[in-house]
Amino acid sequence: MRVKIAAIVEETPLVKSFDLVSADPAVPLPAHTCGAHIAVPVVLPDGSRDTRSYSIVNPPAYRGFYRLAVHREREGKGGSAYMHEQLRVGDEFEIDAPKNHFELVSNAAEYILIAGGIGITPILCMASQLVVEARPFTLHYAARQPELMAFRNDVLGRCGEHARLWFDGGDPAKGMDLNEILREWRPGLHVYVCGPARLIDAVLAISGSCGWPETAVHFELFSNPTATQEDDQPVEIVLQHSGLVVKVPPGKSILDAVLDAGVDADFDCKVGECGSCLTTVLEGTPIHRDYYLNGRERAENKSMCTCVSWAKTSRLVLDL
Ligand code: FES
CATH class of the missing domain: 2.40.30.10 (Translation factors)
Known part of the structure:
Protein backbone atom coordinates (compact mmCIF):
# COMPACT_ATOMS: atom_id res chain seq x y z
CA MET A 1 0.00 0.00 0.00
CA ILE A 95 5.01 -0.59 2.14
CA ASP A 96 3.58 -4.00 2.96
CA ALA A 97 1.21 -4.53 5.88
CA PRO A 98 2.91 -4.63 9.30
CA LYS A 99 4.47 -7.92 10.40
CA ASN A 100 5.00 -9.00 13.98
CA HIS A 101 7.56 -11.40 15.45
CA PHE A 102 7.39 -9.73 18.87
CA GLU A 103 3.75 -10.14 19.88
CA LEU A 104 2.60 -9.08 23.32
CA VAL A 105 0.92 -12.12 24.90
CA SER A 106 -2.57 -11.13 25.89
CA ASN A 107 -3.02 -13.46 28.87
CA ALA A 108 -0.06 -12.43 31.06
CA ALA A 109 -0.75 -11.53 34.65
CA GLU A 110 2.03 -8.96 34.64
CA TYR A 111 4.70 -7.61 32.29
CA ILE A 112 8.26 -6.35 32.65
CA LEU A 113 9.28 -4.21 29.67
CA ILE A 114 12.98 -3.46 29.09
CA ALA A 115 14.34 -1.08 26.45
CA GLY A 116 17.86 -0.01 25.58
CA GLY A 117 18.25 3.06 23.36
CA ILE A 118 16.11 3.02 20.22
CA GLY A 119 14.76 -0.33 21.45
CA ILE A 120 12.14 1.83 23.14
CA THR A 121 10.07 1.88 19.93
CA PRO A 122 8.14 -1.42 20.27
CA ILE A 123 8.38 -1.24 24.06
CA LEU A 124 6.66 2.19 24.20
CA CYS A 125 3.94 0.78 21.93
CA MET A 126 3.43 -2.07 24.41
CA ALA A 127 3.52 0.18 27.47
CA SER A 128 1.03 2.62 25.93
CA GLN A 129 -1.37 -0.20 25.10
CA LEU A 130 -1.04 -1.68 28.60
CA VAL A 131 -1.87 1.76 30.03
CA VAL A 132 -4.96 1.93 27.78
CA GLU A 133 -6.00 -1.54 28.97
CA ALA A 134 -5.09 -0.80 32.63
CA ARG A 135 -2.87 -3.92 32.82
CA PRO A 136 0.03 -4.20 35.33
CA PHE A 137 3.55 -3.58 34.02
CA THR A 138 6.87 -2.00 34.83
CA LEU A 139 9.07 -0.37 32.21
CA HIS A 140 12.85 -0.04 32.48
CA TYR A 141 14.43 2.21 29.87
CA ALA A 142 18.16 2.85 29.58
CA ALA A 143 20.10 5.47 27.66
CA ARG A 144 23.48 7.07 27.94
CA GLN A 145 22.16 10.46 29.03
CA PRO A 146 18.78 12.21 29.32
CA GLU A 147 19.12 14.38 26.21
CA LEU A 148 19.78 11.28 24.09
CA MET A 149 16.73 9.41 25.40
CA ALA A 150 14.09 9.37 22.65
CA PHE A 151 10.43 9.68 23.75
CA ARG A 152 11.47 10.40 27.33
CA ASN A 153 8.51 12.70 27.92
CA ASP A 154 6.09 10.24 26.30
CA VAL A 155 7.39 7.47 28.53
CA LEU A 156 7.09 9.56 31.68
CA GLY A 157 3.76 11.10 30.67
CA ARG A 158 2.09 7.83 29.73
CA CYS A 159 3.67 5.39 32.14
CA GLY A 160 4.17 7.57 35.21
CA GLU A 161 5.20 5.49 38.21
CA HIS A 162 5.34 2.33 36.07
CA ALA A 163 8.51 3.65 34.39
CA ARG A 164 12.07 3.68 35.64
CA LEU A 165 14.69 5.48 33.57
CA TRP A 166 18.36 4.48 33.76
CA PHE A 167 21.33 6.59 32.60
CA ASP A 168 24.75 4.97 32.55
CA GLY A 169 26.77 7.86 31.07
CA GLY A 170 28.56 5.31 28.90
CA ASP A 171 29.63 3.13 31.84
CA PRO A 172 27.86 -0.26 31.68
CA ALA A 173 28.60 -0.78 35.38
CA LYS A 174 26.11 2.02 36.10
CA GLY A 175 23.47 0.50 33.83
CA MET A 176 20.21 -1.28 34.55
CA ASP A 177 20.28 -3.68 37.48
CA LEU A 178 19.03 -6.70 35.54
CA ASN A 179 19.85 -9.08 38.38
CA GLU A 180 17.38 -7.23 40.58
CA ILE A 181 14.78 -6.68 37.81
CA LEU A 182 14.73 -10.37 36.82
CA ARG A 183 15.43 -11.79 40.27
CA GLU A 184 12.16 -13.61 40.64
CA TRP A 185 9.88 -15.26 38.11
CA ARG A 186 6.31 -16.11 39.03
CA PRO A 187 3.64 -17.73 36.87
CA GLY A 188 2.01 -15.22 34.56
CA LEU A 189 5.00 -12.85 34.50
CA HIS A 190 6.48 -12.12 31.05
CA VAL A 191 9.50 -10.00 30.14
CA TYR A 192 9.90 -8.16 26.82
CA VAL A 193 13.26 -6.69 25.90
CA CYS A 194 14.39 -4.72 22.86
CA GLY A 195 17.75 -3.09 22.33
CA PRO A 196 21.36 -3.88 21.49
CA ALA A 197 22.59 -7.47 21.42
CA ARG A 198 24.52 -7.12 24.70
CA LEU A 199 21.29 -6.16 26.51
CA ILE A 200 19.40 -9.08 24.96
CA ASP A 201 22.26 -11.46 25.82
CA ALA A 202 22.31 -10.24 29.42
CA VAL A 203 18.53 -10.64 29.82
CA LEU A 204 18.66 -14.15 28.33
CA ALA A 205 21.55 -15.17 30.58
CA ILE A 206 20.13 -13.71 33.80
CA SER A 207 16.55 -14.85 33.21
CA GLY A 208 17.90 -18.33 32.45
CA SER A 209 19.93 -18.46 35.66
CA CYS A 210 16.98 -17.11 37.68
CA GLY A 211 14.68 -19.90 36.50
CA TRP A 212 12.55 -18.02 33.96
CA PRO A 213 10.94 -20.38 31.42
CA GLU A 214 11.95 -19.58 27.83
CA THR A 215 8.30 -19.02 26.94
CA ALA A 216 8.15 -16.04 29.32
CA VAL A 217 11.16 -14.25 27.80
CA HIS A 218 10.56 -12.30 24.57
CA PHE A 219 13.13 -10.23 22.74
CA GLU A 220 13.75 -8.22 19.60
CA LEU A 221 17.16 -7.30 18.26
CA PHE A 222 17.95 -4.23 16.17
CA SER A 223 21.30 -5.41 14.95
CA ASN A 224 23.42 -8.52 15.24
CA PRO A 225 27.08 -7.65 15.83
CA THR A 226 28.14 -11.29 15.51
CA ALA A 227 26.93 -11.57 11.91
CA THR A 228 30.32 -10.61 10.47
CA GLN A 229 33.62 -11.66 12.03
CA GLU A 230 37.18 -10.77 11.22
CA ASP A 231 38.41 -14.24 10.35
CA ASP A 232 35.48 -15.11 8.08
CA GLN A 233 36.64 -16.74 4.83
CA PRO A 234 34.84 -16.51 1.46
CA VAL A 235 32.19 -19.17 1.03
CA GLU A 236 30.73 -20.83 -2.06
CA ILE A 237 26.98 -21.39 -1.95
CA VAL A 238 25.43 -23.97 -4.24
CA LEU A 239 21.68 -23.59 -4.72
CA GLN A 240 20.32 -27.09 -5.18
CA HIS A 241 17.22 -26.25 -7.23
CA SER A 242 18.83 -24.06 -9.88
CA GLY A 243 22.37 -25.39 -9.66
CA LEU A 244 23.45 -21.74 -9.30
CA VAL A 245 26.80 -21.19 -7.58
CA VAL A 246 27.13 -17.94 -5.61
CA LYS A 247 30.47 -16.81 -4.19
CA VAL A 248 29.97 -14.78 -1.02
CA PRO A 249 32.78 -12.54 0.28
CA PRO A 250 33.14 -11.90 4.03
CA GLY A 251 31.09 -8.89 5.09
CA LYS A 252 28.16 -9.75 2.85
CA SER A 253 25.38 -11.99 4.10
CA ILE A 254 24.63 -15.27 2.36
CA LEU A 255 21.02 -14.11 2.12
CA ASP A 256 21.94 -10.85 0.36
CA ALA A 257 24.22 -12.70 -2.06
CA VAL A 258 21.43 -15.14 -2.89
CA LEU A 259 18.93 -12.30 -3.38
CA ASP A 260 21.42 -10.39 -5.56
CA ALA A 261 21.69 -13.53 -7.72
CA GLY A 262 17.98 -13.13 -8.47
CA VAL A 263 16.73 -15.93 -6.25
CA ASP A 264 13.42 -15.34 -4.50
CA ALA A 265 14.37 -16.28 -0.92
CA ASP A 266 12.18 -15.49 2.11
CA PHE A 267 13.43 -13.06 4.72
CA ASP A 268 12.24 -10.40 7.12
CA CYS A 269 14.35 -9.22 10.09
CA LYS A 270 17.83 -9.77 8.59
CA VAL A 271 19.31 -9.93 12.12
CA GLY A 272 18.86 -13.64 12.79
CA GLU A 273 15.82 -13.52 14.97
CA CYS A 274 12.60 -14.22 13.06
CA GLY A 275 13.49 -17.45 11.24
CA SER A 276 11.96 -16.29 7.93
CA CYS A 277 15.20 -17.04 6.06
CA LEU A 278 15.70 -20.47 7.67
CA THR A 279 17.07 -22.78 4.95
CA THR A 280 17.87 -26.49 4.91
CA VAL A 281 21.58 -27.26 4.63
CA LEU A 282 22.15 -30.25 2.33
CA GLU A 283 25.98 -30.30 2.43
CA GLY A 284 28.61 -28.46 4.43
CA THR A 285 28.63 -27.13 7.98
CA PRO A 286 27.22 -23.75 9.00
CA ILE A 287 28.40 -21.47 11.79
CA HIS A 288 25.25 -20.35 13.56
CA ARG A 289 25.02 -16.67 14.51
CA ASP A 290 21.26 -16.36 14.89
CA TYR A 291 18.95 -16.08 17.90
CA TYR A 292 16.29 -18.28 16.34
CA LEU A 293 17.49 -21.90 16.47
CA ASN A 294 17.68 -23.69 19.81
CA GLY A 295 20.78 -25.55 21.02
CA ARG A 296 19.65 -28.91 19.65
CA GLU A 297 18.84 -27.48 16.21
CA ARG A 298 22.21 -25.74 16.07
CA ALA A 299 24.02 -28.95 16.95
CA GLU A 300 22.16 -30.84 14.21
CA ASN A 301 23.36 -28.35 11.55
CA LYS A 302 20.46 -29.30 9.30
CA SER A 303 19.33 -25.72 8.73
CA MET A 304 20.65 -22.18 9.05
CA CYS A 305 19.52 -18.56 9.08
CA THR A 306 21.20 -17.24 5.96
CA CYS A 307 20.83 -13.58 6.95
CA VAL A 308 23.52 -13.81 9.65
CA SER A 309 25.07 -17.27 9.80
CA TRP A 310 28.26 -18.25 8.02
CA ALA A 311 30.07 -21.42 7.01
CA LYS A 312 32.71 -23.57 8.67
CA THR A 313 33.30 -25.35 5.36
CA SER A 314 34.29 -23.51 2.18
CA ARG A 315 31.12 -24.73 0.44
CA LEU A 316 27.50 -25.08 1.47
CA VAL A 317 24.74 -26.70 -0.57
CA LEU A 318 21.39 -25.14 0.34
CA ASP A 319 17.87 -26.31 -0.37
CA LEU A 320 17.08 -23.23 -2.45
S1 FES B 1 15.50 -12.83 8.07
FE1 FES B 1 14.92 -13.10 10.15
S2 FES B 1 16.23 -14.71 10.81
FE2 FES B 1 16.93 -14.26 8.82
Missing part, protein backbone atom coordinates in the same frame (compact mmCIF):
# COMPACT_ATOMS: atom_id res chain seq x y z
CA ARG A 2 1.06 3.58 -0.59
CA VAL A 3 1.81 5.78 2.42
CA LYS A 4 2.71 9.44 2.84
CA ILE A 5 4.93 11.09 5.46
CA ALA A 6 2.63 13.33 7.49
CA ALA A 7 5.21 14.54 10.04
CA ILE A 8 8.90 14.30 10.87
CA VAL A 9 10.09 15.22 14.37
CA GLU A 10 13.64 15.42 15.69
CA GLU A 11 13.21 13.49 18.95
CA THR A 12 16.92 13.74 19.88
CA PRO A 13 20.02 14.83 17.91
CA LEU A 14 20.26 11.24 16.61
CA VAL A 15 16.63 10.09 16.45
CA LYS A 16 13.89 11.27 14.12
CA SER A 17 10.31 10.07 14.18
CA PHE A 18 8.21 9.71 11.04
CA ASP A 19 4.40 9.60 11.01
CA LEU A 20 3.09 7.67 8.02
CA VAL A 21 -0.54 7.92 6.89
CA SER A 22 -2.34 6.33 3.98
CA ALA A 23 -1.63 8.22 0.74
CA ASP A 24 -5.25 7.60 -0.22
CA PRO A 25 -7.68 8.75 2.49
CA ALA A 26 -10.22 6.24 1.12
CA VAL A 27 -7.84 3.35 1.93
CA PRO A 28 -7.24 3.01 5.69
CA LEU A 29 -3.97 1.65 7.02
CA PRO A 30 -4.18 -1.98 8.16
CA ALA A 31 -4.50 -2.35 11.93
CA HIS A 32 -1.31 -3.29 13.76
CA THR A 33 -0.52 -5.09 16.99
CA CYS A 34 2.04 -4.23 19.67
CA GLY A 35 5.56 -5.21 18.60
CA ALA A 36 4.77 -4.96 14.86
CA HIS A 37 7.17 -3.44 12.36
CA ILE A 38 7.11 -2.31 8.76
CA ALA A 39 9.80 -2.41 6.10
CA VAL A 40 10.55 0.97 4.55
CA PRO A 41 12.29 1.24 1.15
CA VAL A 42 15.65 3.05 1.28
CA VAL A 43 18.27 4.04 -1.25
CA LEU A 44 21.88 3.38 -0.20
CA PRO A 45 24.89 5.58 -1.06
CA ASP A 46 25.86 3.34 -4.01
CA GLY A 47 22.37 3.83 -5.48
CA SER A 48 21.18 0.33 -4.62
CA ARG A 49 17.74 -0.15 -3.11
CA ASP A 50 17.02 -2.02 0.09
CA THR A 51 14.55 -1.98 2.96
CA ARG A 52 14.90 -1.23 6.65
CA SER A 53 12.51 -2.53 9.29
CA TYR A 54 11.23 -0.14 11.93
CA SER A 55 8.91 -0.90 14.84
CA ILE A 56 5.65 0.98 15.15
CA VAL A 57 5.74 3.26 18.19
CA ASN A 58 2.05 4.19 18.53
CA PRO A 59 -0.19 1.60 20.19
CA PRO A 60 -3.01 -0.10 18.28
CA ALA A 61 -5.46 2.06 20.23
CA TYR A 62 -4.09 5.16 18.40
CA ARG A 63 -5.22 4.41 14.85
CA GLY A 64 -4.80 6.02 11.44
CA PHE A 65 -1.03 6.38 11.36
CA TYR A 66 2.19 4.47 11.94
CA ARG A 67 4.85 6.33 13.94
CA LEU A 68 8.37 5.04 13.31
CA ALA A 69 11.59 6.21 14.91
CA VAL A 70 14.99 5.97 13.29
CA HIS A 71 18.32 6.19 15.09
CA ARG A 72 20.98 7.52 12.78
CA GLU A 73 23.77 4.94 12.74
CA ARG A 74 27.23 6.43 12.35
CA GLU A 75 28.74 3.18 11.07
CA GLY A 76 25.69 1.88 9.22
CA LYS A 77 25.37 1.05 5.53
CA GLY A 78 23.39 4.21 4.82
CA GLY A 79 19.77 3.20 5.45
CA SER A 80 19.29 5.36 8.52
CA ALA A 81 21.23 8.25 6.92
CA TYR A 82 18.82 8.07 3.96
CA MET A 83 15.85 8.22 6.33
CA HIS A 84 17.32 11.20 8.19
CA GLU A 85 18.62 13.22 5.23
CA GLN A 86 16.54 12.40 2.18
CA LEU A 87 12.96 12.00 3.37
CA ARG A 88 10.63 14.99 3.64
CA VAL A 89 7.06 15.56 4.79
CA GLY A 90 4.76 14.71 1.86
CA ASP A 91 7.06 12.02 0.39
CA GLU A 92 5.24 8.85 -0.58
CA PHE A 93 6.37 5.23 -0.88
CA GLU A 94 5.01 1.69 -0.89
Whole structure:
Protein backbone atom coordinates (compact mmCIF):
# COMPACT_ATOMS: atom_id res chain seq x y z
CA MET A 1 0.00 0.00 0.00
CA ARG A 2 1.06 3.58 -0.59
CA VAL A 3 1.81 5.78 2.42
CA LYS A 4 2.71 9.44 2.84
CA ILE A 5 4.93 11.09 5.46
CA ALA A 6 2.63 13.33 7.49
CA ALA A 7 5.21 14.54 10.04
CA ILE A 8 8.90 14.30 10.87
CA VAL A 9 10.09 15.22 14.37
CA GLU A 10 13.64 15.42 15.69
CA GLU A 11 13.21 13.49 18.95
CA THR A 12 16.92 13.74 19.88
CA PRO A 13 20.02 14.83 17.91
CA LEU A 14 20.26 11.24 16.61
CA VAL A 15 16.63 10.09 16.45
CA LYS A 16 13.89 11.27 14.12
CA SER A 17 10.31 10.07 14.18
CA PHE A 18 8.21 9.71 11.04
CA ASP A 19 4.40 9.60 11.01
CA LEU A 20 3.09 7.67 8.02
CA VAL A 21 -0.54 7.92 6.89
CA SER A 22 -2.34 6.33 3.98
CA ALA A 23 -1.63 8.22 0.74
CA ASP A 24 -5.25 7.60 -0.22
CA PRO A 25 -7.68 8.75 2.49
CA ALA A 26 -10.22 6.24 1.12
CA VAL A 27 -7.84 3.35 1.93
CA PRO A 28 -7.24 3.01 5.69
CA LEU A 29 -3.97 1.65 7.02
CA PRO A 30 -4.18 -1.98 8.16
CA ALA A 31 -4.50 -2.35 11.93
CA HIS A 32 -1.31 -3.29 13.76
CA THR A 33 -0.52 -5.09 16.99
CA CYS A 34 2.04 -4.23 19.67
CA GLY A 35 5.56 -5.21 18.60
CA ALA A 36 4.77 -4.96 14.86
CA HIS A 37 7.17 -3.44 12.36
CA ILE A 38 7.11 -2.31 8.76
CA ALA A 39 9.80 -2.41 6.10
CA VAL A 40 10.55 0.97 4.55
CA PRO A 41 12.29 1.24 1.15
CA VAL A 42 15.65 3.05 1.28
CA VAL A 43 18.27 4.04 -1.25
CA LEU A 44 21.88 3.38 -0.20
CA PRO A 45 24.89 5.58 -1.06
CA ASP A 46 25.86 3.34 -4.01
CA GLY A 47 22.37 3.83 -5.48
CA SER A 48 21.18 0.33 -4.62
CA ARG A 49 17.74 -0.15 -3.11
CA ASP A 50 17.02 -2.02 0.09
CA THR A 51 14.55 -1.98 2.96
CA ARG A 52 14.90 -1.23 6.65
CA SER A 53 12.51 -2.53 9.29
CA TYR A 54 11.23 -0.14 11.93
CA SER A 55 8.91 -0.90 14.84
CA ILE A 56 5.65 0.98 15.15
CA VAL A 57 5.74 3.26 18.19
CA ASN A 58 2.05 4.19 18.53
CA PRO A 59 -0.19 1.60 20.19
CA PRO A 60 -3.01 -0.10 18.28
CA ALA A 61 -5.46 2.06 20.23
CA TYR A 62 -4.09 5.16 18.40
CA ARG A 63 -5.22 4.41 14.85
CA GLY A 64 -4.80 6.02 11.44
CA PHE A 65 -1.03 6.38 11.36
CA TYR A 66 2.19 4.47 11.94
CA ARG A 67 4.85 6.33 13.94
CA LEU A 68 8.37 5.04 13.31
CA ALA A 69 11.59 6.21 14.91
CA VAL A 70 14.99 5.97 13.29
CA HIS A 71 18.32 6.19 15.09
CA ARG A 72 20.98 7.52 12.78
CA GLU A 73 23.77 4.94 12.74
CA ARG A 74 27.23 6.43 12.35
CA GLU A 75 28.74 3.18 11.07
CA GLY A 76 25.69 1.88 9.22
CA LYS A 77 25.37 1.05 5.53
CA GLY A 78 23.39 4.21 4.82
CA GLY A 79 19.77 3.20 5.45
CA SER A 80 19.29 5.36 8.52
CA ALA A 81 21.23 8.25 6.92
CA TYR A 82 18.82 8.07 3.96
CA MET A 83 15.85 8.22 6.33
CA HIS A 84 17.32 11.20 8.19
CA GLU A 85 18.62 13.22 5.23
CA GLN A 86 16.54 12.40 2.18
CA LEU A 87 12.96 12.00 3.37
CA ARG A 88 10.63 14.99 3.64
CA VAL A 89 7.06 15.56 4.79
CA GLY A 90 4.76 14.71 1.86
CA ASP A 91 7.06 12.02 0.39
CA GLU A 92 5.24 8.85 -0.58
CA PHE A 93 6.37 5.23 -0.88
CA GLU A 94 5.01 1.69 -0.89
CA ILE A 95 5.01 -0.59 2.14
CA ASP A 96 3.58 -4.00 2.96
CA ALA A 97 1.21 -4.53 5.88
CA PRO A 98 2.91 -4.63 9.30
CA LYS A 99 4.47 -7.92 10.40
CA ASN A 100 5.00 -9.00 13.98
CA HIS A 101 7.56 -11.40 15.45
CA PHE A 102 7.39 -9.73 18.87
CA GLU A 103 3.75 -10.14 19.88
CA LEU A 104 2.60 -9.08 23.32
CA VAL A 105 0.92 -12.12 24.90
CA SER A 106 -2.57 -11.13 25.89
CA ASN A 107 -3.02 -13.46 28.87
CA ALA A 108 -0.06 -12.43 31.06
CA ALA A 109 -0.75 -11.53 34.65
CA GLU A 110 2.03 -8.96 34.64
CA TYR A 111 4.70 -7.61 32.29
CA ILE A 112 8.26 -6.35 32.65
CA LEU A 113 9.28 -4.21 29.67
CA ILE A 114 12.98 -3.46 29.09
CA ALA A 115 14.34 -1.08 26.45
CA GLY A 116 17.86 -0.01 25.58
CA GLY A 117 18.25 3.06 23.36
CA ILE A 118 16.11 3.02 20.22
CA GLY A 119 14.76 -0.33 21.45
CA ILE A 120 12.14 1.83 23.14
CA THR A 121 10.07 1.88 19.93
CA PRO A 122 8.14 -1.42 20.27
CA ILE A 123 8.38 -1.24 24.06
CA LEU A 124 6.66 2.19 24.20
CA CYS A 125 3.94 0.78 21.93
CA MET A 126 3.43 -2.07 24.41
CA ALA A 127 3.52 0.18 27.47
CA SER A 128 1.03 2.62 25.93
CA GLN A 129 -1.37 -0.20 25.10
CA LEU A 130 -1.04 -1.68 28.60
CA VAL A 131 -1.87 1.76 30.03
CA VAL A 132 -4.96 1.93 27.78
CA GLU A 133 -6.00 -1.54 28.97
CA ALA A 134 -5.09 -0.80 32.63
CA ARG A 135 -2.87 -3.92 32.82
CA PRO A 136 0.03 -4.20 35.33
CA PHE A 137 3.55 -3.58 34.02
CA THR A 138 6.87 -2.00 34.83
CA LEU A 139 9.07 -0.37 32.21
CA HIS A 140 12.85 -0.04 32.48
CA TYR A 141 14.43 2.21 29.87
CA ALA A 142 18.16 2.85 29.58
CA ALA A 143 20.10 5.47 27.66
CA ARG A 144 23.48 7.07 27.94
CA GLN A 145 22.16 10.46 29.03
CA PRO A 146 18.78 12.21 29.32
CA GLU A 147 19.12 14.38 26.21
CA LEU A 148 19.78 11.28 24.09
CA MET A 149 16.73 9.41 25.40
CA ALA A 150 14.09 9.37 22.65
CA PHE A 151 10.43 9.68 23.75
CA ARG A 152 11.47 10.40 27.33
CA ASN A 153 8.51 12.70 27.92
CA ASP A 154 6.09 10.24 26.30
CA VAL A 155 7.39 7.47 28.53
CA LEU A 156 7.09 9.56 31.68
CA GLY A 157 3.76 11.10 30.67
CA ARG A 158 2.09 7.83 29.73
CA CYS A 159 3.67 5.39 32.14
CA GLY A 160 4.17 7.57 35.21
CA GLU A 161 5.20 5.49 38.21
CA HIS A 162 5.34 2.33 36.07
CA ALA A 163 8.51 3.65 34.39
CA ARG A 164 12.07 3.68 35.64
CA LEU A 165 14.69 5.48 33.57
CA TRP A 166 18.36 4.48 33.76
CA PHE A 167 21.33 6.59 32.60
CA ASP A 168 24.75 4.97 32.55
CA GLY A 169 26.77 7.86 31.07
CA GLY A 170 28.56 5.31 28.90
CA ASP A 171 29.63 3.13 31.84
CA PRO A 172 27.86 -0.26 31.68
CA ALA A 173 28.60 -0.78 35.38
CA LYS A 174 26.11 2.02 36.10
CA GLY A 175 23.47 0.50 33.83
CA MET A 176 20.21 -1.28 34.55
CA ASP A 177 20.28 -3.68 37.48
CA LEU A 178 19.03 -6.70 35.54
CA ASN A 179 19.85 -9.08 38.38
CA GLU A 180 17.38 -7.23 40.58
CA ILE A 181 14.78 -6.68 37.81
CA LEU A 182 14.73 -10.37 36.82
CA ARG A 183 15.43 -11.79 40.27
CA GLU A 184 12.16 -13.61 40.64
CA TRP A 185 9.88 -15.26 38.11
CA ARG A 186 6.31 -16.11 39.03
CA PRO A 187 3.64 -17.73 36.87
CA GLY A 188 2.01 -15.22 34.56
CA LEU A 189 5.00 -12.85 34.50
CA HIS A 190 6.48 -12.12 31.05
CA VAL A 191 9.50 -10.00 30.14
CA TYR A 192 9.90 -8.16 26.82
CA VAL A 193 13.26 -6.69 25.90
CA CYS A 194 14.39 -4.72 22.86
CA GLY A 195 17.75 -3.09 22.33
CA PRO A 196 21.36 -3.88 21.49
CA ALA A 197 22.59 -7.47 21.42
CA ARG A 198 24.52 -7.12 24.70
CA LEU A 199 21.29 -6.16 26.51
CA ILE A 200 19.40 -9.08 24.96
CA ASP A 201 22.26 -11.46 25.82
CA ALA A 202 22.31 -10.24 29.42
CA VAL A 203 18.53 -10.64 29.82
CA LEU A 204 18.66 -14.15 28.33
CA ALA A 205 21.55 -15.17 30.58
CA ILE A 206 20.13 -13.71 33.80
CA SER A 207 16.55 -14.85 33.21
CA GLY A 208 17.90 -18.33 32.45
CA SER A 209 19.93 -18.46 35.66
CA CYS A 210 16.98 -17.11 37.68
CA GLY A 211 14.68 -19.90 36.50
CA TRP A 212 12.55 -18.02 33.96
CA PRO A 213 10.94 -20.38 31.42
CA GLU A 214 11.95 -19.58 27.83
CA THR A 215 8.30 -19.02 26.94
CA ALA A 216 8.15 -16.04 29.32
CA VAL A 217 11.16 -14.25 27.80
CA HIS A 218 10.56 -12.30 24.57
CA PHE A 219 13.13 -10.23 22.74
CA GLU A 220 13.75 -8.22 19.60
CA LEU A 221 17.16 -7.30 18.26
CA PHE A 222 17.95 -4.23 16.17
CA SER A 223 21.30 -5.41 14.95
CA ASN A 224 23.42 -8.52 15.24
CA PRO A 225 27.08 -7.65 15.83
CA THR A 226 28.14 -11.29 15.51
CA ALA A 227 26.93 -11.57 11.91
CA THR A 228 30.32 -10.61 10.47
CA GLN A 229 33.62 -11.66 12.03
CA GLU A 230 37.18 -10.77 11.22
CA ASP A 231 38.41 -14.24 10.35
CA ASP A 232 35.48 -15.11 8.08
CA GLN A 233 36.64 -16.74 4.83
CA PRO A 234 34.84 -16.51 1.46
CA VAL A 235 32.19 -19.17 1.03
CA GLU A 236 30.73 -20.83 -2.06
CA ILE A 237 26.98 -21.39 -1.95
CA VAL A 238 25.43 -23.97 -4.24
CA LEU A 239 21.68 -23.59 -4.72
CA GLN A 240 20.32 -27.09 -5.18
CA HIS A 241 17.22 -26.25 -7.23
CA SER A 242 18.83 -24.06 -9.88
CA GLY A 243 22.37 -25.39 -9.66
CA LEU A 244 23.45 -21.74 -9.30
CA VAL A 245 26.80 -21.19 -7.58
CA VAL A 246 27.13 -17.94 -5.61
CA LYS A 247 30.47 -16.81 -4.19
CA VAL A 248 29.97 -14.78 -1.02
CA PRO A 249 32.78 -12.54 0.28
CA PRO A 250 33.14 -11.90 4.03
CA GLY A 251 31.09 -8.89 5.09
CA LYS A 252 28.16 -9.75 2.85
CA SER A 253 25.38 -11.99 4.10
CA ILE A 254 24.63 -15.27 2.36
CA LEU A 255 21.02 -14.11 2.12
CA ASP A 256 21.94 -10.85 0.36
CA ALA A 257 24.22 -12.70 -2.06
CA VAL A 258 21.43 -15.14 -2.89
CA LEU A 259 18.93 -12.30 -3.38
CA ASP A 260 21.42 -10.39 -5.56
CA ALA A 261 21.69 -13.53 -7.72
CA GLY A 262 17.98 -13.13 -8.47
CA VAL A 263 16.73 -15.93 -6.25
CA ASP A 264 13.42 -15.34 -4.50
CA ALA A 265 14.37 -16.28 -0.92
CA ASP A 266 12.18 -15.49 2.11
CA PHE A 267 13.43 -13.06 4.72
CA ASP A 268 12.24 -10.40 7.12
CA CYS A 269 14.35 -9.22 10.09
CA LYS A 270 17.83 -9.77 8.59
CA VAL A 271 19.31 -9.93 12.12
CA GLY A 272 18.86 -13.64 12.79
CA GLU A 273 15.82 -13.52 14.97
CA CYS A 274 12.60 -14.22 13.06
CA GLY A 275 13.49 -17.45 11.24
CA SER A 276 11.96 -16.29 7.93
CA CYS A 277 15.20 -17.04 6.06
CA LEU A 278 15.70 -20.47 7.67
CA THR A 279 17.07 -22.78 4.95
CA THR A 280 17.87 -26.49 4.91
CA VAL A 281 21.58 -27.26 4.63
CA LEU A 282 22.15 -30.25 2.33
CA GLU A 283 25.98 -30.30 2.43
CA GLY A 284 28.61 -28.46 4.43
CA THR A 285 28.63 -27.13 7.98
CA PRO A 286 27.22 -23.75 9.00
CA ILE A 287 28.40 -21.47 11.79
CA HIS A 288 25.25 -20.35 13.56
CA ARG A 289 25.02 -16.67 14.51
CA ASP A 290 21.26 -16.36 14.89
CA TYR A 291 18.95 -16.08 17.90
CA TYR A 292 16.29 -18.28 16.34
CA LEU A 293 17.49 -21.90 16.47
CA ASN A 294 17.68 -23.69 19.81
CA GLY A 295 20.78 -25.55 21.02
CA ARG A 296 19.65 -28.91 19.65
CA GLU A 297 18.84 -27.48 16.21
CA ARG A 298 22.21 -25.74 16.07
CA ALA A 299 24.02 -28.95 16.95
CA GLU A 300 22.16 -30.84 14.21
CA ASN A 301 23.36 -28.35 11.55
CA LYS A 302 20.46 -29.30 9.30
CA SER A 303 19.33 -25.72 8.73
CA MET A 304 20.65 -22.18 9.05
CA CYS A 305 19.52 -18.56 9.08
CA THR A 306 21.20 -17.24 5.96
CA CYS A 307 20.83 -13.58 6.95
CA VAL A 308 23.52 -13.81 9.65
CA SER A 309 25.07 -17.27 9.80
CA TRP A 310 28.26 -18.25 8.02
CA ALA A 311 30.07 -21.42 7.01
CA LYS A 312 32.71 -23.57 8.67
CA THR A 313 33.30 -25.35 5.36
CA SER A 314 34.29 -23.51 2.18
CA ARG A 315 31.12 -24.73 0.44
CA LEU A 316 27.50 -25.08 1.47
CA VAL A 317 24.74 -26.70 -0.57
CA LEU A 318 21.39 -25.14 0.34
CA ASP A 319 17.87 -26.31 -0.37
CA LEU A 320 17.08 -23.23 -2.45
S1 FES B 1 15.50 -12.83 8.07
FE1 FES B 1 14.92 -13.10 10.15
S2 FES B 1 16.23 -14.71 10.81
FE2 FES B 1 16.93 -14.26 8.82
